[in-house]
Amino acid sequence: MSVEVFANLAWGAPVAGALLTPLLARISGKVRDSAAVAACLASALSASMLLAPLIRGELPTVYKHEWVGLPGLGKISFGILLDPLSVILANMVAWISTLVFIYSLSYMRGDPGLTRYWFFMQLFVGNMELLVLSENLVQMLVGWEGVGLCSYALIGYWYQDREEDYLRCWVGEPPEAYPPSHCGLKAFLVTRFGDTLMIAGILLLSLTAGTVSLTALRAAPPTAPPQLLLAALMLIYAGAVGKSAQLPLMEWLPDAMAGPSSVSALIHAATMVKAGAYLTARLAGVALAWSSYVDTSLFFEYVMWTGVITALIASLQAAVATELKKTLAYSTVSQIGYMMAALGATAAEPAASVAAAVFHLLSHAVFKASLFLAAGAVIHAVGSRFYKHYGGLGRYMRATLVSVLLASLSLMGVPPLSGFWSKDLVLSVVLRADPAAFCVALATAGITAFYTVRMVGRTFLGEESEVVREKAEAHEIHEADPVMLAPYAVLAVLSLALGLAGPWLEHELSSALSLSGGAGDPSWEVTAASIIVLLAGVAPAYLLYVKGREAPSLKILERLRELLLRRLYINAAYYKLFALPTLKLGRGALRVEAGMTSTLWRVAVGSLKLADAVRRLHTGVLNWNVLLWVVGGVVLLLLALFG
Amino acid sequence: MGPQDVLALLFGSSLTIIVADRLGRRLGAARAAGYVTVAALTTALLMSSSLPSGRYRPFPATGIPVAELRVDEASRIFSLLFTSLGLLVAIYSLKYMEGEEGLGAYYLLLLLMVAGMVGVALSNDLFTLYCFWELMSVTAYALVAFRWWHWEPVEAGLKYLVMSTLGALVALYAISVIYGVAGTTNFDELRSIFATLGDEGVVRLLAGLLLFGFGVTAAIAPFHTWLPDAHPAAPSSISAMLSGVVIKAGVYAIARALLYILPPTSGIGYLLMYVGLLTCTVGNLAALRQLDVKRFLAYSSVANIGYIMVGMGAGYRAHLLGLTQFALAGVAGAMLHVINHALGKGLLFLCTGSAIHVIKSRAIPDLEGCGRSMRITGISSAIGLLNLAGIPPLAGFWSKLLIAYGLAGLLWDPLITMALIVFIANAVLAAGYYIYLLMRLFRRRATGAGEVSPLMWGPELALAAACLILTLLLSHVLVHVYTGASALMGVVG
Structure with missing residues (x-):
């Protein structure tokens, strides 16, 4: 079979699976569930087949078919673009999805709306694959809106909004506590705002440049007024800002945690929210190709600074969050900020910027999916989403603790885990572009370490809360069952494995994704600085949340905490x-x-x-x-x- | 192999039908005549799908300049449409007409009607065209009144006979005037003679007379009054033929005469367009209140002929102004709509035939829920209704879009702007009532009426699949339709 068949199977199999789900549900629940996992696995295997031409160095390849050509009205074509970026992302999406699907088998067992769940999960995977494999922006938009729809449906999955589920699947605390259906709608509307600008951008691009094909756009700068081209780039980037929850459109992602944890892991951590970073990586390539004709420095500056500022603010909010999944959500926003920052440095460092972003994207996908799945297991065990009901859980959930520790170390950027290498590369790329941005990013790394230790400490270590003690006496808290445990354990180990292969992977990615031909390497000063900042972040968190020391009561810290808890009043202002x-x-x-x-x-x-x-x-x-x-x-x- | 062989095959097999029917009845094989018809139409379809373009003289020795045949993309599309729908209807009839009186006559008439239509599409002179035209019309009257022991079909058939003969007389008169002016009836010779004639009055008179004459069979308003009686009264298989293709033969004759033979003249484009708008408005409005499902479909056929005339009118006007791109778009849209409507309406009449066969009523309230209980018929009719409603991405949407595009090219003209508005309003109204019918067919729970025999749902499914395939292969279809449009207008696109 040709490569094109596999590329089409990668997105076609889950879509077909989604369409079959309501029919299979009539046979039995078991058939429906296993068919969904099988469809996702088929997608993953097809995606793996795309690695062969990547390794053989036969990429990029484009497959194009014209669907309708109306004389005088233009052509509508369907195209697949296979290059290192799309193939790597296609594999990442499909394989993590497969693990999450397996986890769902146990996590969602017995839920009355499973047909809906599997339908949208498979449709999501299909649309995400379509998004990354598309050759032109209009076709990509189909997948883009498709994942948005699935995200909406899955965030609001428990749409009954029952009061008694407040501890389990609502989000936030009064006055900003929202039920699931509200959160789904909010996510949809906020991302739609970005999408609308993006559609305007695509229209502008097709009117001025006369093409929406990614390869054609990169091949040569079109002959159109440079200001219009720059405007089109910025408008399309607005779509990425919405999808990837960057400032000022970040407010939907923390609330998206109202969905099932498997959904949070797959869609709101590992894959869909990365679509923005993916699109920005594509745009960065286009902008760089145009740089002799259009002054794109504004675009790059904007991307980098939104990235680092989002990273900083989100990490601060993660440090005060009162819910486990919200910490993870803010952390996701913050880490995507890193990816954006790296992409913003493309003009200064074309050799390594995309590689840095993609490497960080990969390692983040692996460890964050693992953390979210583990968080699902914790909520399953305790029945609450709040830290105040946790504490000392490590005693009852040993395997989960080990897995979370491994993934957390990666998130903090402890060598030799994958997060260390990728964050290092991001930081050094940003340093070469702008030292000021580098300082902000470095500070973020310290805060990241702080909130990660706080999260592990308040959940698994430290003193047991009342709820945990009662449940433990009733023997209600126990380790997650193997079907749930295996996926996040595998991901945690994978994060270690990717870390051990880090230098090699870094080199390979740099040479595959370089926009200039050369390959960049991180410098030892950056490594040293990041390790120092890491220790500076770990120390206070360890004392406060593991050892249980009293926090110094400073008025300014209290104020800051209040401000961050109220989400800087941005959310309230939007309402x-x-x-x-x-x-x-x-x-x-x-x-x-x-x-x-x-x-x-x-x-x-x-x-x-x-x-x-x-x-x-x-x-x-x-x-x-x-x-x-x-x-x-x-x-x-x-x-x-x-x- | 030429077009004369296709026609010879059709006429030859009609003799065989008589023998087959006699023999079959004696041997207890009542379907023998039907099988012969199916075989003949299958062969004709295979033969006509590969006819090489060109002009043919079946009787070269006589030297008389009549009886010339032609094959080009337009006549190929039309003749393929005629034979393929005829074939599907013949297959459907095997079961649907089972046990009726006089099946031999039925199949003989059906085959001769197809032969007449194919002849109309393939002839290259007006006199030959007229002969085939009469063959088609006479067999059609007989088929409408096939169940002569009922009162309704006889009245409808008589009405059809009177109206259509009046129209044919006018057409014959126009042809004789043409012969008087030009001394020939050959299309290509006429085209070059009229191009240099320079007498606009004669051209206008002839265009008016031909539209007047052929317009009765094509059912353009206000000559359409026979149609709402004739189509419901005929057996459903024949309704599918009448609404699907027979009125399209009228469209073909008008297009050939006005677009190919006569040179473009100012005013005629508007006339076509506004006659078309009148036709679709009358058809749509009248369909709105029908309770008889076959009458409903019959009026919607009138409306669809209106769209086709609007497309032709837009093409005509654009051609006159030298805007070839829009001229082709309008005429190609009209041709694509001919195909869409032939497949879609044929499909819907076959489906209602099945439903009536089971439920024994033509009233829409009685048919509620049969879309659910008759699975294949239901799904097929849903596809047909959505296609005719012009729901994207089905082909019915693209044909209306092309027609609107042809109109949009002339938008600076206020008369055309108005036409475009009326056209779109009509399309919206029609979409509304198709969806309404669809809703009623599927609204109730299953009624317990079972699915019909495969011999009946097979052709339905084939037509539904054809609607979908038309959509999927749209770019290829558009190439053919555009070539057909340029052949009809004699321009290079």
């Missing part, structure tokens, strides 16, 4: 500025619409009356018919002769 006025507008529009409906009703009644009149003309009496024929014919001839 005040956008959500409430929109609702008000909606109520007004409803009144207008009611008026219009009655008008339309009158139109409908009128056309029915007209229909009756027309019907009455059709008497069916032959004499009248012939008369009408004669009269009509005469009129027609007169019109033909003198009209």
Whole structure:
């Protein structure tokens, strides 16, 4: 079979699986569940087959088919782009999905809405694969909106919004506590905001550049006004900002934690939120190719600075979060900020920037998926999402603790785990572009270490909470069952393995993804600095949350904590500025619409009356018919002769 | 192999049917005549799919300049459409008409009707065209009144006979005027003679007369009044033929006469367009209140002829102004809509035939829920309805889009802007009532009516699949349709 068949299978198999799910559900739940896992595995195996041409060095390849060519209206084509970036991402998405699917078999067992769950999970994988494999921006947009839809449906999966599920699947604390369906809607609307700008950007690009093909765009700068091209780039980047939850569109991701943990792991940590980074990597390549013609430095500066500032703010918010999954969510936002920062440094460091971002993307996907899945197991065991109900869980869940420790060390960037190598590469790339940005990113690394230790400490170590003690006495807390444990343990070990292969992987990625031909290496100063900052972050967290020391009560720290807990008031401001006025507008529009409906009703009644009149003309009496024929014919001839 | 062989095959097999019917009845094989028809139409379909383009003289020795045949992309598309729908209807009839009186006559008439239509599409002079036209019409009257022991078909058939004969007389008159003016009836000779004639009055008169004459069979308003009686009264298989292809033969004759033979003249484009708009408005409005499902479909056929005329009118007008791109788009849209409507409406009449066969009623309220209980018929009819409603990405959407695109090319003209608005309003109205019918067919729970025999749902499924394939292979279909449009107009696209 040709490579193209596998590429199409990679996205086609899960989509077909999704469509079959409602049918298979009629046979039995078991068949439906195993078919879903099988479809995902098929996608993963097909994606692996794409690695062969990558290793043989036959990439990039483009497969293109024209679907409709309307004379004068342009062409609509379907294309697959296989290059190192898309193949690596396709594999990452499919394999992590497979593990999450296996985890779901146990985690979601007995849920009444499983047909819906599997349908959207498979549709998600298919659309994500379509997104990364697409050759043109319009086709990519199909996958892009597809994953957005699935994300919406899966965040709001427990759409009943029951009060008694408050501890399990709501998000936040009053006054910012939201039920799942609200969170799904919020995620959809916020990302749609970015998407709308992105669609405008794609339109602008196709109007000015005359093409939306990624290969064609990169091949040569189009002959169009440079300002318009730059505007198109920035608009498309807005889509990435929304999807990857960067400032100022980051507010949806923390609330997306209302979905099942498997969904959080797959969609809101490992894959979908990386779509923005993927798109930015593509845009960075395009922008670099255009740099002789268009002044793209504004674009790169913007990308880098949004990245580092988002990384810093999100890491601070992670450090005060009161829920386990929220810490992880903010941490995800922060880590994607790193990837964006690296991509923003492309102009200064074209050799290693994309490699740094992709390497960090890979290692983050692995350890964060592991952490989220483990968090799901913890919530499963304790029945609460809050830290205040945890503590000392390591005693009851040993294997989970080991796995979480491994993944956490990777998140902190402890050598020789994968997170260490990738963060190092990101930092050194940023340093070469802008020392000031580097300082911010470095500080973020320290805070990352702090909140990671806090998370592990408050959950697994430290003193047991009341809830844990009661549950332990009732023998209700126990290790996750093997079907759940295996996926996150495998991911944790994988994170170690990727770390051991780190230098080699770094070199390979650099040579495969380099935009300039050479390959960059991190410098030892960066390594030293990051290790020092790491220790500076670990020490206070260890004392506070593992050893149980009292925190010094400083007024300014209290203020800062309050500010961060209230999400810097950005969330509240958005509600005040956008959500409430929109609702008000909606109520007004409803009144207008009611008026219009009655008008339309009158139109409908009128056309029915007209229909009756027309019907009455059709008497069916032959004499009248012939008369009408004669009269009509005469009129027609007169019109033909003198009209 | 030429077009004369296809026609010879069709006429030859019609003799065989008589023998087969007699022998079959004696030996207890009541379907013998049907099988012969199916075999003949299959062979004709295979033969006509590979006809090489060109002009053919079946009787070279006589030297008379009549009886010339032609094959080009347009006539190939039309004749393929005629034979393939005829074949599917013949297969459907094997079961549907089982046990009726006079099956030998039925198949003989069906085959001769197909032969007449194929002849219309393949002839290259007006006189030959007229002969085949009459063959098609006479067999059609007989088929409408096939169940002569009922009162309704006889009345409908008589009405059809009177109206259509009046139309044919006018057409014959127009042809005689043409012969008087030009001294020939050959298409290509006429084209070059009229191009240099310089007498606009004669051209306008002839265009009007031909539209008047052929327009009755094509069912353009206000000459359409026979159709809502004739199509429901005929057996459903024949309704599928009438609504699917017979009225398209009228469209073909109008297109050939006005677009190919006569030179473009100002005013005629508007006339075609506005006649088309009148037709679709009347058809759509009248369909809105029908409770008889076959009458409903019959009126919607009138409306669809209207769309086709609008596309042709837009093409005509654009051609006159020298805007070849839009001229081709309009005519190609009209041709694509001919194909869509032939497949879609043929499909819907076959499906309603099956439903009526089971439920024994033509009233829409009685048919509620049969979309669920008759699975294959239900799904096929859903595809047909969605296709005709013009729901993207089905082919029915693209044909209307192309017609609208042809109109949009002339948008600076206020008359055309108005036409475009009316056209779109009609398309929306039609989409509304197709979806309404779809909803009613599927709204209720299953009624317990079972699925019909495979011989009946097979052709339905084939037509539904054809609608989908048309969509999937749209780019290839568009190439053919555009070539057909340029052949019809005699321009190079």
